[in-house]
Amino acid sequence: MKSFGNFVQWFLYITVGIMLVCAVGYKAYGAETVSTDIFFEILAAAFFTALITTFLSPKEGDGKTAARIKIAIHYFALWIIMCVIGIKFEWINANPKGIGMMAVYVGAVYLFTFLATCIAELKKAEEINERLKEKYGDEK
């Protein structure tokens, strides 16, 4: 149940992240028409990447080094799966340039997801800190 909750959370973050990258990409490269298939392709990509993220993201008890290694493995796993999906859906060409571009796209989604998570976590911590201060502020 906990893993399912994590999966849904990652699915939502990643979907929004891919949508942003696509929106910026289409605007920058001046695509005038976009196939409606793109929505299902985005959802499929988000599904597989969220699945990988649920199982490969750092877990309880992982030390700093283990967490960093897992993040690196996770990034490369996402890159590989997104290259396969990208070539299948013709988002990229199956050449070094296309694969290199996918590394950048995955990095952008990674950064967005990381920042979104950080903001949510910071907000939660702030809320707890305020309450702690109210309740126990002067206690030693």
Add this chain to the structure above:
Amino acid sequence: MKITIETPKQGEEDEIIVRCAALDERLWQMIQALWSENRLTGYFEDKIVKLSLKEIYYFEAVDNRIFAYTEKETYEIHKKLYELEKEYEHTDFLRISKSVIVNVSKIAYVKPVFSGRLEARLKNGESVIVSRQYVTALKKKIEI
């Protein structure tokens, strides 16, 4: 015997005042019972110390042994972590991971660490990790 329960003002400590003409055996036993609820026996080398709950920052399970950490000292406690959790569930103590029960009133602040966990910095400068699954319980404990 008349029993009066009053709610203290905000910021005031909970207090039990006994008003009696004479401290008889029955009353003394009640006081002893109340007193022992807030005391815990800690062991350090060959010393046995009565610890007040208020001075304990957190309990930690290490290799099947339980330790209580005060501001500067560490004492072994001859109880299981789940027993302490159950016994002190109505106090400021809260289970925050598989191996730690923290005194929430001793948390100075929390900050996020990767994957939904929080690092709780205690008022004595030590840090403990609040596991993702216990963050909701922490929020509930401090009435968020």
